[in-house]
Amino acid sequence: MKDQLHSLFSQAIEQLKADQVIPSDHQITLMFERTRQREHGDFATNVAMTLAKPARRNPRELAELVVAALPADDLITKVEIAGPGFINVFLDTSARYAVVSNVLAAGDQYGLAPAGSGQKVMVEFVSANPTGPLHVGHGRGAAYGDALARVLSAAGHAVEREYYVNDAGRQMDILGVSVWIRYLQANGIDTTLPENAYQGDYVVEMGNQLAAEHGDAYVVSAEDITQARGELELEAALDAVIALAKSRLGEAGFGVFFELALNTILDDIRQDLGEFGVHYDTWFSERSLYTDGKVDAVVKKLQASGDIYEKGGALWFKTTAYGDEKDRVVVRENGQPTYFASDIAYHADKLERGFDLAINVWGSDHHGYIPRVVAALQALGLDSEKLKVLLVQFAVLWRNGEKVPMSTRKGEFVTLRDLRDEIGSDAARFFYAQRKSEQHMDFDLDLAKSHSNENPMYYVQYAHARICRIFDNAAERDIQFKAAEGEQLAVLDGEHEIALLTLLARFPELIQSAAANYEPHQVSYYLRDVATAFHAYYNASKILDAEPEARQAMLTLCAATRQVLRNGLSVLGVGAPESM
RNA sequence: GUGCCCGUAGCUCAACUGGAUAGAGCAACGGCCUUCUAAGCCGUAGGUUACAGGUUCGAGUCCUGUCGGGCGCGCCA
Known part of the structure; x- marks a missing residue:
């Protein structure tokens, strides 16, 4: 039109x-x-x-x-x-009511662009360090990233979802050593878990499990640990304990703790996200970038092009030449690559996999990191325009009028699983999807739990369920529904009907707009508008009591509305129940 | 100190990307169930879009400054 x-x-x-x-x-x-x-x-x-x-x-x-x-x-x-x-x-009014027939003809494809009509897009999101359960902050990234992926594929793009698993580096060593300490405690060794190690109960459970499986095979004395820590400050002392564990247990022995922790937590995250309705095509391992030699290769390439220089024994990437505010270290004085080094390799690999667009959904605390990644891609001769970083503000949690602290290491946080148990996956997804990603967001837990019925999602789902009930009742009254067509629909000229028809016609444009702007929240607002228009219509008209011809037209409008509600909810990853 | 994001009704948020009279939901007040689900509908009230300038036919949206909040600025990840 x-x-x-x-x-x-x-x-x-x-x-x-x-x-x-x-x-x-x-x-x-x-x-x-x-x-x-x-x-x-x-x-x-x-x-x-x-x-x-x-x-x-x-x-x-x-x-x-x-x-x-x-x-x-x-x-x-x-x-x-x-x-x-x-x-x-x-x-012309015939253009207005023609939409009803279009909706019914297209069914669950209405509003969706043909698959393959768009670009090849990757959405990488959540990618939380596998060091503990996901918390509600990750939940926002998960809901946003997945809704975005759904909106993009509704708009015709071929979308892949990817989770970048940070299974290399110091954080993972800290996790391994945390499990080891808990294991030692389970074996009766009188030592304490350093306060900067992972404190969560899940670490205790893994320690107990390994003690049951391996007995005292990996035990060292409390004195050894005390000695390793010595008078060192917190972080250095922790590194010393990691070094002790690696030297006494060997790579393989330490690997027992490391691998169990990684696999257990990753399985948990995968299951958690799965229950939240989020499924990935790829779980990309950071470690694989090292074992495949991709990190080395990328560093050598940048050395060859003169973008890397040596200073103070470390290798520095001249990111300032590409607009960054200072140069960055890629290989430390001790020969260990930084996280940035593997990230360069990761992003290069992404673009080389042939995506037209690679979207990163990041927490807004990473925004200072964007210029150096862009710099790296440019230095490697890749098209940095193909990388799009979308920032999600972390939600500030409130309980009893106070901010809830969120620290993974301290084990103090509200998990995504807790939230889902309290209010349900659909409600949680819808709640997150209502907010624009870069908007700061207050999340009042008491309100979310006690007034869960006030979540607008129920309002939208209720409209869907009401329509389903109308058709049930029609069947009970032996009213046979046959979709009205063409001129038969001309009776749909009441105020509420016109409002509804106009909204239904807008759906395909809305999907395009939501996709083009990376704003899945547009869909949730649209659905609320459709639900509002329907509820008003429902209250104003007794559909099943209307004259037979008008009734068929009205039922046709109801069927089309139900279809659009379904399609829209599906784009948000939220169910459309037939009764409530 | 410096860079990025944000500031809209009492609260939580929209506003088709520069358009016409800034809209919803909660909360408040008044109505509507012997009639397809009242998890609903109808109505009332609530605003100097933080503040001050600027750009133009036109600004919540763009530019400058001020104030307030969040987050970055490591040989951490």
Whole structure:
């Protein structure tokens, strides 16, 4: 419909160019908007206002000329010029109710662009360090990332979801050693867990499990540990204990603790996300970048191109040459690569896998990290425009009017699983999906739990369930439903019906807009609008008591509304129950 | 100190990316169930879009400054 308007107005503008009203070389972006008020017709365009300057005429006068040059067409019944120079277009009513048939014909594909019509896109999200259960902060990233992936694929893109597993580096050593200490305690060794190690109960459980499986095979004395720590400060003391564990147990022995911790936690995360409705195509291991030699390769390549220099025994990447504020270390003085080194290899690998677009969903605390990753891609001769980093603000949790602390190491946090148990996966997803990603967000746990029925999701689902019930009741009353078509739908001209029809017609545009702007929250607001329009309609009309012919048309509208609600909820990854 | 994000009704958030009279939900007040699910509907009230300038036909949206909040600025990840 918009395309048709576009073509008609383009013809009019070409005509004006030919008449030399507008400079013929002027580039025009023709935009149509759905109007907010009925008096303004169905669509409006501001083209006359944007042309005012190049044409050196006042907008209203230009609007007159555009309208005069507009070819006749059945679609348009009336055109008005309003305000400072808007051109308001009124469409033929048959164009309005035709949407019902379109919805029913397309079914669960309505609003969705054909698969493969878009780009090849990867969405990497959550990627939390596998050092403990996911907390509600990760939940926002999970809900946003997955809804984004769904919106993008609804808009026709081929989407892959990826989780980058940080299974290398010091954090994992700390986790391994935390489990080891708990294991020692389970074997009766009188030692304490350093306060900067992982404190969670899950670490205790793993220690107990390993003590049961391996007995005292990996035990050292409490004195050895005390001696290793010596008078060192916190972090250095922890490193000393890690070194002790590695030297006494060997790589293989330490690996027992490390691997169990990693696998247990990763399985838990995978299950947690699965129950949240989030499923990944790829779990990409950071360690594999080392074992496959990709980190080395990328460092050598940057050395060869002169982007890496040595200073103070460390290797530095000249990221300032690509707009970063300071240069960054990639290989430390002690020969250990930094996290940045593997991240360069990871992002290079992503783009080399042939995605048109690689989206990273990151917590906003990582925003300072973006310039150096972009720098790395540019230095490697890759197209950094293909990387898009979307930042999600972490939610601030409130309980009893106080901020809830969130520290993984201290084991003090509300887990995603707790939240799902309290309010359910669907409600949690919908709640997160209602917020724009970069918006700061307050999450009041007491409110979320005690007033869970006030979650707008129920409002939308209720509209769906109500429609299902109407059809149940129709069947009980022996009313046979056969979708009305064409002129039979012309009775749908009440205020509520027109509002509903207009909304249903907007759905495909909405999906495109939500995808183009990476804003899945647009879908949740849209669904609420559809539900509002339906509930109002429902209360105003006794559908099953209407005259048979009108009743068929009304039921057809209900069926179309139900379909759109279903499709929209599915884009958010939320269910559409048939009864509530 | 410096860089990025944010500031909209009492609270939580929208606003089709520069458009017409800034909208919803909670909370408050008043109505609607012997009638397809009241998890609903209808109505009332609530605003100097943090503040001050600027850009233009037109600004919550863009530019500058100020104030307030969050987050970065490691040979951590």
